Amino acid sequence: MINIQIKCLLLFITHIFLFIPFHPVQQTVLVGLLLSILFLEKERKRSLLYGSIYLVLLGILIALPYFKSFLGHSFGQLAMVFLLLYPCFLAGSLLIRTSLLSDWILLLKKCRLPMYLILPITVMFRFIPHFKEDFKHTFRLQKMRVPHSSLFKRLERTLIVLLHAAIQSSQELTMAALAKGINQLETRPVSKLTSLTFLDYLVATSSLGLIVWRSFL
Template identity: 30%
Template sequence: MGVGEITQQIKLKLDPRTKFVLLFGVGSSCLMLPPFWLEIATFILLSLLLIASGRFRSVVKFAVILSAMISLDIIVVPNISGGGVSLFLSVARMARLILPIFMAAMLLLKTTSVSEFIISFERMRLPVKVIIPFSVMFRFIPTISEEWKSIRDAMRFRGIGISVKSVLTKPMMTLEYTMVPLLMSTATIADELAAASLSRGLDADTKRSCIGDIRLHGSDYLLMLFSVGSVIYGGLT
Protein backbone atom coordinates (compact mmCIF):
# COMPACT_ATOMS: atom_id res chain seq x y z
CA MET A 1 0.00 0.00 0.00
CA GLY A 2 1.45 3.34 -1.07
CA VAL A 3 1.51 6.65 0.75
CA GLY A 4 -1.28 8.03 -1.44
CA GLU A 5 -3.59 5.13 -0.53
CA ILE A 6 -2.86 5.55 3.16
CA THR A 7 -3.56 9.29 3.09
CA GLN A 8 -6.83 8.65 1.29
CA GLN A 9 -7.92 6.27 4.05
CA ILE A 10 -7.14 8.72 6.86
CA LYS A 11 -8.33 11.80 4.98
CA LEU A 12 -9.81 14.36 7.35
CA LYS A 13 -12.49 16.83 6.29
CA LEU A 14 -12.26 20.12 8.19
CA ASP A 15 -14.63 23.03 8.07
CA PRO A 16 -13.11 26.11 6.36
CA ARG A 17 -13.96 28.15 9.45
CA THR A 18 -11.74 25.86 11.50
CA LYS A 19 -8.88 26.41 9.07
CA PHE A 20 -9.31 30.18 9.39
CA VAL A 21 -9.25 29.99 13.19
CA LEU A 22 -6.23 27.68 13.05
CA LEU A 23 -4.36 30.05 10.73
CA PHE A 24 -4.98 33.11 12.90
CA GLY A 25 -4.34 31.14 16.10
CA VAL A 26 -1.05 29.69 14.86
CA GLY A 27 0.00 33.06 13.44
CA SER A 28 -0.75 34.92 16.67
CA SER A 29 0.92 32.26 18.80
CA CYS A 30 4.08 32.18 16.69
CA LEU A 31 4.43 35.96 16.76
CA MET A 32 4.32 35.80 20.58
CA LEU A 33 7.57 33.76 20.63
CA PRO A 34 6.18 30.47 22.02
CA PRO A 35 8.35 28.01 23.97
CA PHE A 36 10.11 25.28 22.06
CA TRP A 37 7.71 22.51 23.14
CA LEU A 38 4.69 24.45 21.89
CA GLU A 39 6.48 25.20 18.63
CA ILE A 40 7.16 21.49 18.08
CA ALA A 41 3.62 20.51 19.13
CA THR A 42 2.16 22.99 16.63
CA PHE A 43 4.42 21.66 13.88
CA ILE A 44 3.40 18.05 14.61
CA LEU A 45 -0.30 18.94 14.65
CA LEU A 46 -0.11 20.80 11.34
CA SER A 47 1.95 17.98 9.83
CA LEU A 48 -0.72 15.44 10.79
CA LEU A 49 -3.44 17.64 9.32
CA LEU A 50 -1.52 18.07 6.06
CA ILE A 51 -0.88 14.32 5.85
CA ALA A 52 -4.58 13.66 6.44
CA SER A 53 -5.27 16.11 3.60
CA GLY A 54 -2.98 14.26 1.19
CA ARG A 55 0.06 16.56 1.49
CA PHE A 56 2.63 14.00 2.61
CA ARG A 57 5.44 15.26 0.36
CA SER A 58 5.00 18.81 1.60
CA VAL A 59 5.23 17.58 5.20
CA VAL A 60 8.51 15.81 4.41
CA LYS A 61 9.95 19.04 2.97
CA PHE A 62 8.79 21.04 6.01
CA ALA A 63 10.29 18.43 8.36
CA VAL A 64 13.65 18.62 6.57
CA ILE A 65 13.63 22.44 6.76
CA LEU A 66 12.74 22.44 10.46
CA SER A 67 15.38 19.80 11.24
CA ALA A 68 18.02 21.86 9.42
CA MET A 69 17.05 25.00 11.35
CA ILE A 70 17.16 23.22 14.70
CA SER A 71 20.48 21.56 13.83
CA LEU A 72 22.02 24.89 12.89
CA ASP A 73 20.71 26.38 16.12
CA ILE A 74 22.33 23.59 18.15
CA ILE A 75 25.61 23.32 16.22
CA VAL A 76 26.37 26.86 15.04
CA VAL A 77 25.29 29.02 17.99
CA PRO A 78 27.75 27.55 20.55
CA ASN A 79 30.63 28.16 18.13
CA ILE A 80 30.01 31.84 17.34
CA SER A 81 30.06 34.89 19.56
CA GLY A 82 29.39 38.60 19.50
CA GLY A 83 26.99 40.23 17.08
CA GLY A 84 26.96 37.18 14.86
CA VAL A 85 25.00 35.22 17.47
CA SER A 86 22.24 37.83 17.64
CA LEU A 87 22.01 38.10 13.87
CA PHE A 88 21.95 34.34 13.35
CA LEU A 89 19.39 33.76 16.11
CA SER A 90 17.15 36.48 14.71
CA VAL A 91 17.18 35.05 11.18
CA ALA A 92 16.89 31.40 12.21
CA ARG A 93 14.23 32.06 14.83
CA MET A 94 12.14 34.17 12.47
CA ALA A 95 12.28 31.47 9.79
CA ARG A 96 11.16 28.84 12.30
CA LEU A 97 8.28 31.03 13.43
CA ILE A 98 7.09 31.62 9.87
CA LEU A 99 7.16 27.90 8.99
CA PRO A 100 3.99 26.89 10.97
CA ILE A 101 2.16 29.93 9.58
CA PHE A 102 3.05 28.85 6.06
CA MET A 103 1.85 25.31 6.82
CA ALA A 104 -1.49 26.57 8.19
CA ALA A 105 -1.91 28.79 5.11
CA MET A 106 -1.22 25.81 2.83
CA LEU A 107 -3.82 23.77 4.71
CA LEU A 108 -6.36 26.55 4.18
CA LEU A 109 -5.65 27.37 0.54
CA LYS A 110 -4.76 23.98 -0.91
CA THR A 111 -7.53 21.91 0.67
CA THR A 112 -10.51 24.26 0.38
CA SER A 113 -12.50 25.06 -2.75
CA VAL A 114 -13.92 28.48 -3.55
CA SER A 115 -17.48 27.20 -3.07
CA GLU A 116 -16.61 26.02 0.44
CA PHE A 117 -15.10 29.43 1.18
CA ILE A 118 -18.27 31.18 0.05
CA ILE A 119 -20.62 28.94 2.05
CA SER A 120 -18.47 29.37 5.16
CA PHE A 121 -18.48 33.15 4.77
CA GLU A 122 -22.25 33.14 4.37
CA ARG A 123 -22.71 31.04 7.50
CA MET A 124 -20.50 33.51 9.36
CA ARG A 125 -23.08 36.18 8.40
CA LEU A 126 -20.53 38.23 6.49
CA PRO A 127 -21.89 40.84 4.05
CA VAL A 128 -21.69 40.32 0.30
CA LYS A 129 -19.21 43.20 -0.01
CA VAL A 130 -16.77 41.10 2.01
CA ILE A 131 -17.58 37.71 0.48
CA ILE A 132 -16.95 38.70 -3.15
CA PRO A 133 -13.43 40.18 -2.66
CA PHE A 134 -12.40 37.25 -0.47
CA SER A 135 -13.71 34.66 -2.94
CA VAL A 136 -11.85 36.37 -5.78
CA MET A 137 -8.68 36.60 -3.68
CA PHE A 138 -8.64 32.92 -2.73
CA ARG A 139 -9.10 31.92 -6.37
CA PHE A 140 -6.56 34.53 -7.43
CA ILE A 141 -3.63 33.16 -5.40
CA PRO A 142 -3.41 29.66 -6.95
CA THR A 143 -4.08 31.11 -10.40
CA ILE A 144 -1.10 33.44 -10.07
CA SER A 145 1.02 30.51 -8.92
CA GLU A 146 0.10 28.60 -12.09
CA GLU A 147 0.80 31.68 -14.21
CA TRP A 148 4.23 32.06 -12.63
CA LYS A 149 5.08 28.44 -13.47
CA SER A 150 4.02 29.03 -17.09
CA ILE A 151 6.20 32.15 -17.35
CA ARG A 152 9.15 30.31 -15.83
CA ASP A 153 8.77 27.43 -18.28
CA ALA A 154 8.52 29.87 -21.19
CA MET A 155 11.71 31.62 -20.10
CA ARG A 156 13.55 28.31 -19.85
CA PHE A 157 12.37 27.41 -23.35
CA ARG A 158 13.98 30.62 -24.58
CA GLY A 159 17.20 29.85 -22.73
CA ILE A 160 16.64 32.37 -19.94
CA GLY A 161 16.77 30.68 -16.53
CA ILE A 162 15.26 32.22 -13.41
CA SER A 163 17.73 31.66 -10.60
CA VAL A 164 19.67 33.48 -7.91
CA LYS A 165 22.59 33.82 -10.33
CA SER A 166 20.46 35.46 -13.02
CA VAL A 167 18.96 37.86 -10.49
CA LEU A 168 22.42 38.91 -9.28
CA THR A 169 24.15 39.09 -12.66
CA LYS A 170 21.30 40.35 -14.86
CA PRO A 171 18.70 41.86 -12.53
CA MET A 172 17.02 44.20 -15.02
CA MET A 173 16.68 41.55 -17.74
CA THR A 174 15.27 39.02 -15.27
CA LEU A 175 12.86 41.62 -13.95
CA GLU A 176 11.71 42.58 -17.44
CA TYR A 177 11.21 39.02 -18.66
CA THR A 178 9.38 37.80 -15.55
CA MET A 179 7.64 40.60 -13.66
CA VAL A 180 6.26 42.48 -16.67
CA PRO A 181 4.38 39.44 -18.09
CA LEU A 182 3.29 38.47 -14.58
CA LEU A 183 1.87 41.91 -13.81
CA MET A 184 0.04 42.05 -17.14
CA SER A 185 -1.42 38.59 -16.54
CA THR A 186 -2.37 39.59 -13.00
CA ALA A 187 -4.51 42.48 -14.19
CA THR A 188 -6.27 40.30 -16.76
CA ILE A 189 -6.84 37.42 -14.33
CA ALA A 190 -8.26 39.75 -11.66
CA ASP A 191 -10.84 41.13 -14.09
CA GLU A 192 -11.78 37.66 -15.32
CA LEU A 193 -12.18 36.26 -11.81
CA ALA A 194 -14.31 39.20 -10.72
CA ALA A 195 -16.56 38.80 -13.77
CA ALA A 196 -16.79 35.04 -13.18
CA SER A 197 -17.79 35.59 -9.55
CA LEU A 198 -20.54 38.01 -10.51
CA SER A 199 -21.77 35.73 -13.30
CA ARG A 200 -22.20 32.95 -10.74
CA GLY A 201 -24.57 35.14 -8.79
CA LEU A 202 -22.45 36.00 -5.78
CA ASP A 203 -24.05 39.43 -5.58
CA ALA A 204 -27.59 38.04 -5.62
CA ASP A 205 -29.83 38.65 -2.62
CA THR A 206 -31.24 35.13 -2.63
CA LYS A 207 -29.87 32.44 -0.34
CA ARG A 208 -27.42 30.07 -2.00
CA SER A 209 -27.65 26.30 -1.69
CA CYS A 210 -24.73 23.93 -1.26
CA ILE A 211 -24.41 20.24 -2.01
CA GLY A 212 -21.32 19.90 0.20
CA ASP A 213 -21.38 18.99 3.88
CA ILE A 214 -20.09 22.21 5.45
CA ARG A 215 -20.54 21.96 9.21
CA LEU A 216 -18.52 21.81 12.40
CA HIS A 217 -17.56 18.42 13.83
CA GLY A 218 -15.82 17.34 17.02
CA SER A 219 -12.38 17.61 15.43
CA ASP A 220 -13.15 21.19 14.38
CA TYR A 221 -13.98 22.22 17.94
CA LEU A 222 -10.81 20.55 19.26
CA LEU A 223 -8.64 22.41 16.74
CA MET A 224 -10.36 25.70 17.56
CA LEU A 225 -9.76 25.03 21.24
CA PHE A 226 -6.08 24.38 20.55
CA SER A 227 -5.80 27.60 18.54
CA VAL A 228 -7.44 29.74 21.20
CA GLY A 229 -5.52 28.00 23.97
CA SER A 230 -2.14 28.57 22.28
CA VAL A 231 -2.91 32.27 21.85
CA ILE A 232 -3.99 32.62 25.49
CA TYR A 233 -0.91 30.72 26.67
CA GLY A 234 1.34 32.86 24.52
CA GLY A 235 -0.24 36.02 25.95
CA LEU A 236 0.21 34.88 29.54
CA THR A 237 3.83 33.76 29.21
Protein backbone atom coordinates in the same frame (compact mmCIF):
# COMPACT_ATOMS: atom_id res chain seq x y z
CA MET B 1 -11.53 16.09 6.34
CA ILE B 2 -11.09 18.84 8.94
CA ASN B 3 -13.70 21.57 8.95
CA ILE B 4 -12.48 24.95 7.70
CA GLN B 5 -13.71 26.63 10.89
CA ILE B 6 -11.43 24.36 12.95
CA LYS B 7 -8.51 25.22 10.66
CA CYS B 8 -9.31 28.86 11.30
CA LEU B 9 -9.36 28.18 15.05
CA LEU B 10 -5.90 26.60 14.74
CA LEU B 11 -4.64 29.70 12.97
CA PHE B 12 -6.08 31.85 15.75
CA ILE B 13 -4.41 29.71 18.41
CA THR B 14 -1.03 29.90 16.67
CA HIS B 15 -1.39 33.68 16.66
CA ILE B 16 -2.10 33.63 20.41
CA PHE B 17 1.09 31.61 20.88
CA LEU B 18 2.95 34.32 19.00
CA PHE B 19 2.12 36.97 21.59
CA ILE B 20 2.83 35.00 24.77
CA PRO B 21 6.20 33.50 25.68
CA PHE B 22 5.96 29.72 25.47
CA HIS B 23 8.13 26.72 26.13
CA PRO B 24 9.89 25.07 23.15
CA VAL B 25 8.24 21.74 24.08
CA GLN B 26 4.78 23.33 23.76
CA GLN B 27 5.72 24.80 20.39
CA THR B 28 6.99 21.42 19.20
CA VAL B 29 3.72 19.78 20.29
CA LEU B 30 1.74 22.43 18.41
CA VAL B 31 3.92 22.00 15.30
CA GLY B 32 3.52 18.22 15.61
CA LEU B 33 -0.26 18.57 15.77
CA LEU B 34 -0.33 20.80 12.69
CA LEU B 35 1.99 18.49 10.76
CA SER B 36 -0.16 15.45 11.62
CA ILE B 37 -3.30 17.23 10.38
CA LEU B 38 -1.47 18.18 7.18
CA PHE B 39 -0.44 14.53 6.83
CA LEU B 40 -4.05 13.39 7.37
CA GLU B 41 -5.23 15.87 4.74
CA LYS B 42 -3.20 13.90 2.15
CA GLU B 43 -0.41 16.50 1.95
CA ARG B 44 2.09 13.85 3.05
CA LYS B 45 5.19 15.04 1.17
CA ARG B 46 4.60 18.62 2.23
CA SER B 47 4.12 17.61 5.84
CA LEU B 48 7.43 15.72 5.83
CA LEU B 49 9.16 18.68 4.16
CA TYR B 50 7.80 21.14 6.73
CA GLY B 51 8.80 18.77 9.53
CA SER B 52 12.36 18.63 8.19
CA ILE B 53 12.51 22.45 7.91
CA TYR B 54 11.39 22.72 11.54
CA LEU B 55 14.13 20.35 12.63
CA VAL B 56 16.74 22.32 10.65
CA LEU B 57 15.56 25.58 12.27
CA LEU B 58 15.79 23.96 15.71
CA GLY B 59 19.30 22.76 14.83
CA ILE B 60 20.35 26.28 13.82
CA LEU B 61 18.99 27.67 17.08
CA ILE B 62 20.96 25.12 19.09
CA ALA B 63 24.14 25.90 17.13
CA LEU B 64 23.58 29.66 17.46
CA PRO B 65 26.09 30.31 20.29
CA TYR B 66 28.85 29.05 17.99
CA PHE B 67 28.14 31.68 15.30
CA LYS B 68 30.47 34.60 16.03
CA SER B 69 30.42 36.71 12.85
CA PHE B 70 27.83 39.35 11.83
CA LEU B 71 26.52 37.05 9.11
CA GLY B 72 26.25 34.18 11.57
CA HIS B 73 24.42 36.33 14.09
CA SER B 74 22.00 37.70 11.51
CA PHE B 75 21.42 34.22 10.12
CA GLY B 76 20.70 32.88 13.59
CA GLN B 77 18.42 35.81 14.32
CA LEU B 78 16.45 35.12 11.15
CA ALA B 79 16.20 31.44 12.08
CA MET B 80 14.80 32.47 15.45
CA VAL B 81 12.20 34.76 13.86
CA PHE B 82 11.21 31.99 11.44
CA LEU B 83 10.91 29.57 14.32
CA LEU B 84 8.67 31.96 16.21
CA LEU B 85 6.42 32.42 13.17
CA TYR B 86 6.59 28.79 12.05
CA PRO B 87 3.36 27.53 13.74
CA CYS B 88 1.44 30.46 12.17
CA PHE B 89 2.91 29.64 8.78
CA LEU B 90 2.00 25.95 9.19
CA ALA B 91 -1.60 26.75 10.22
CA GLY B 92 -1.87 29.16 7.30
CA SER B 93 -0.50 26.62 4.87
CA LEU B 94 -2.98 24.04 6.19
CA LEU B 95 -5.84 26.48 5.71
CA ILE B 96 -4.82 27.57 2.23
CA ARG B 97 -3.68 24.29 0.72
CA THR B 98 -6.40 21.98 1.98
CA SER B 99 -9.52 24.11 1.58
CA LEU B 100 -11.80 24.43 -1.41
CA LEU B 101 -12.76 27.81 -2.85
CA SER B 102 -16.41 27.21 -1.93
CA ASP B 103 -15.32 26.59 1.69
CA TRP B 104 -13.43 29.85 1.61
CA ILE B 105 -16.45 31.83 0.45
CA LEU B 106 -18.51 30.18 3.17
CA LEU B 107 -15.89 30.96 5.83
CA LEU B 108 -15.53 34.58 4.76
CA LYS B 109 -19.32 34.95 4.73
CA LYS B 110 -19.54 33.38 8.19
CA CYS B 111 -16.88 35.81 9.41
CA ARG B 112 -19.26 38.57 8.25
CA LEU B 113 -16.63 40.06 5.98
CA PRO B 114 -18.06 42.68 3.64
CA MET B 115 -18.75 41.90 0.00
CA TYR B 116 -16.01 44.28 -1.15
CA LEU B 117 -13.45 42.02 0.54
CA ILE B 118 -14.92 38.57 -0.17
CA LEU B 119 -15.04 39.13 -3.92
CA PRO B 120 -11.42 40.26 -4.46
CA ILE B 121 -10.05 37.63 -2.05
CA THR B 122 -11.80 34.76 -3.84
CA VAL B 123 -10.73 36.18 -7.21
CA MET B 124 -7.17 36.40 -5.92
CA PHE B 125 -7.23 32.75 -4.78
CA ARG B 126 -8.52 31.71 -8.16
CA PHE B 127 -5.91 33.67 -10.12
CA ILE B 128 -2.65 33.00 -8.24
CA PRO B 129 -2.09 29.54 -9.82
CA HIS B 130 -3.28 30.89 -13.19
CA PHE B 131 -0.70 33.71 -13.21
CA LYS B 132 1.98 31.37 -11.87
CA GLU B 133 1.52 29.10 -14.88
CA ASP B 134 1.28 32.09 -17.24
CA PHE B 135 4.52 33.49 -15.85
CA LYS B 136 6.37 30.21 -16.35
CA HIS B 137 5.17 29.83 -19.96
CA THR B 138 5.77 33.46 -20.94
CA PHE B 139 9.22 33.53 -19.34
CA ARG B 140 10.24 30.38 -21.21
CA LEU B 141 8.82 31.77 -24.43
CA GLN B 142 10.83 34.99 -24.02
CA LYS B 143 13.95 32.88 -23.59
CA MET B 144 13.22 31.08 -26.84
CA ARG B 145 12.30 34.18 -28.83
CA VAL B 146 15.13 36.46 -27.67
CA PRO B 147 17.80 34.08 -26.33
CA HIS B 148 20.52 36.72 -25.74
CA SER B 149 18.45 39.30 -23.89
CA SER B 150 19.25 40.14 -20.26
CA LEU B 151 17.29 38.71 -17.34
CA PHE B 152 15.91 42.16 -16.53
CA LYS B 153 14.58 42.67 -20.09
CA ARG B 154 13.06 39.20 -20.08
CA LEU B 155 11.33 39.86 -16.75
CA GLU B 156 10.06 43.22 -18.00
CA ARG B 157 8.58 41.70 -21.17
CA THR B 158 6.97 38.91 -19.14
CA LEU B 159 5.47 41.47 -16.77
CA ILE B 160 3.96 43.43 -19.66
CA VAL B 161 2.35 40.27 -21.05
CA LEU B 162 0.98 39.41 -17.59
CA LEU B 163 -0.39 42.91 -17.12
CA HIS B 164 -2.20 42.68 -20.46
CA ALA B 165 -3.56 39.28 -19.41
CA ALA B 166 -4.72 40.77 -16.09
CA ILE B 167 -6.70 43.52 -17.84
CA GLN B 168 -8.34 41.05 -20.20
CA SER B 169 -9.09 38.56 -17.42
CA SER B 170 -10.71 41.24 -15.28
CA GLN B 171 -13.04 42.17 -18.16
CA GLU B 172 -13.94 38.55 -18.95
CA LEU B 173 -14.38 37.59 -15.34
CA THR B 174 -16.66 40.52 -14.67
CA MET B 175 -18.95 39.45 -17.48
CA ALA B 176 -18.93 35.83 -16.28
CA ALA B 177 -19.54 36.92 -12.69
CA LEU B 178 -22.45 39.12 -13.64
CA ALA B 179 -23.96 36.34 -15.74
CA LYS B 180 -23.62 33.79 -12.91
CA GLY B 181 -24.77 36.23 -10.22
CA ILE B 182 -21.54 35.94 -8.23
CA ASN B 183 -21.81 39.64 -7.42
CA GLN B 184 -24.95 38.82 -5.42
CA LEU B 185 -23.11 36.63 -2.86
CA GLU B 186 -25.22 37.96 0.01
CA THR B 187 -28.51 36.77 -1.45
CA ARG B 188 -27.26 33.75 -3.43
CA PRO B 189 -28.48 30.46 -1.87
CA VAL B 190 -25.65 28.05 -0.93
CA SER B 191 -26.07 24.47 0.31
CA LYS B 192 -23.09 23.21 2.30
CA LEU B 193 -22.77 20.74 5.19
CA THR B 194 -20.98 22.53 8.04
CA SER B 195 -21.44 20.13 10.98
CA LEU B 196 -18.35 19.15 12.98
CA THR B 197 -17.07 15.56 13.08
CA PHE B 198 -15.36 13.65 15.90
CA LEU B 199 -11.95 14.52 14.39
CA ASP B 200 -12.83 18.22 14.38
CA TYR B 201 -13.76 18.09 18.07
CA LEU B 202 -10.54 16.18 18.82
CA VAL B 203 -8.35 18.75 17.06
CA ALA B 204 -10.20 21.66 18.68
CA THR B 205 -9.92 20.12 22.16
CA SER B 206 -6.21 19.32 21.76
CA SER B 207 -5.39 22.81 20.52
CA LEU B 208 -7.37 24.43 23.33
CA GLY B 209 -5.67 22.00 25.73
CA LEU B 210 -2.33 23.48 24.63
CA ILE B 211 -3.42 26.90 25.88
CA VAL B 212 -4.47 25.37 29.23
CA TRP B 213 -1.09 23.59 29.39
CA ARG B 214 0.68 26.88 28.65
CA SER B 215 -1.08 28.61 31.56
CA PHE B 216 -0.02 25.85 34.01
CA LEU B 217 3.63 25.52 32.91
